[in-house]
Amino acid sequence: MPFQGFRPSDFETFYIDELDERMEAIRNRIQPKFKSIGEYLTDELSVMLGKEMYLHIAKHARRTKNPPTDTWLGIAEDKRGYKKHPHFQVGLFDDHVFLWLAYIYEMPNKAEVAQTFLENQERLETLPKDYVISLDHTKKDAFSIKKSSSNDITESLQRFRDVKKGEFLVGKHIDKNDPVLENGQEFLQEAKETFETLLPFYELSLKKQES
Numbered sequence: 001m002p003f004q005g006f007r008p009s010d011f012e013t014f015y016i017d018e019l020d021e022r023m024e025a026i027r028n029r030i031q032p033k034f035k036s037i038g039e040y041l042t043d044e045l046s047v048m049l050g051k052e053m054y055l056h057i058a059k060h061a062r063r064t065k066n067p068p069t070d071t072w073l074g075i076a077e078d079k080r081g082y083k084k085h086p087h088f089q090v091g092l093f094d095d096h097v098f099l100w101l102a103y104i105y106e107m108p109n110k111a112e113v114a115q116t117f118l119e120n121q122e123r124l125e126t127l128p129k130d131y132v133i134s135l136d137h138t139k140k141d142a143f144s145i146k147k148s149s150s151n152d153i154t155e156s157l158q159r160f161r162d163v164k165k166g167e168f169l170v171g172k173h174i175d176k177n178d179p180v181l182e183n184g185q186e187f188l189q190e191a192k193e194t195f196e197t198l199l200p201f202y203e204l205s206l207k208k209q210e211s
Contacts, residue, residue: 003036003184006097011176014069014094022067023060030092031057034073037090037188042075044192045088048199054079058091069093070138074102077206084108086205088195089169093140097181099191100171101198103205104137105164113205114161114168120204121153124170127197134169135159142173171198 010029016022038055045053056074072091076082084107089100103110117124125145132142135156145153160168172194180186 001032001036003033003040003188005184005187006033006092006176006181008176011092011094014067016067019063019065019067023063026060026068026071030071034071034090036184037191038073038075040188041088041090041191041195045075045195048196049077049203051077053077054082056082072098086113086202088198088202089137089171090191092176095140095176097174097176097187098134098142098171099174099194100134100137100169101195101202102137102167102169102171103160104167104169110166110168111161114157114166116204117168117201118154118157118161121150121157124153124201125150127170130172131170131197132173134167136167137169142169145170170201 010033013022013025013029016025034057038057042053042055053075054077056076058072058074060068060071070091070093072089074082074087074089076085076087078085083104086107087102089098089102091098103113127145129146131145133145133153133156134142143152157168160166174181174190180190
């Protein structure tokens with residue numbers, strides 16, 4: 001089924017108090033959309049990279065008490081999982097959609113990837129003005145690359161390198177009221193272009209991880 005866009009009810013999912021009820025809403029409202037979005041973007045990334053990429057939709061299977069505050073899909077080159085690899089994410093909190101190139105703490109060799117980014121930091125700093133960085137995939141917090149100093153970005157990469165639980169995510173936040181989210185084709189194009197812009201960093205990190 002083609003993706004028709006996000007609706008207010010998708011974001012309202014995260015106002016549901018109980019775990020079981022929220023998970024049911026995630027499965028019924030959001031995950032079918034993730035399947036459509038993910039299949040399209042996985043195909044596009046496979047073509048861009050010249051190798052097969054695989055879609056993973058978060059199941060939140062370990063949740064037994066606290067309901068998830070966000071949900072997402074991941075696209076990686078490993079069919080078995082994505083958390084230990086550089087990967088692309090599309091997901092949403094109650095107030096925005098995020099598009100990330102993500103490096104989370106489970107990833108081995110993240111120190112080497114962080115060092116590579118430090119050595120190529122000027123390339124990160126030339127990303128478009130609406131790109132942001134997050135240091136924790138579980139939180140909403142993100143800061144603008146253009147509004148940050150070089151020192152701020154350096155410190156973020158150093159933390160990613162040196163702290164065991166350190167993470168680094170770069171991409172975009174799209175406010176839930178942005179009209180692009182209501183139009184399926186426009187959103188897919190936005191996501192594709194965002195990931196295309198981030199592709200050089202993905203490839204750079206992949207070379208480092210494989211070396």
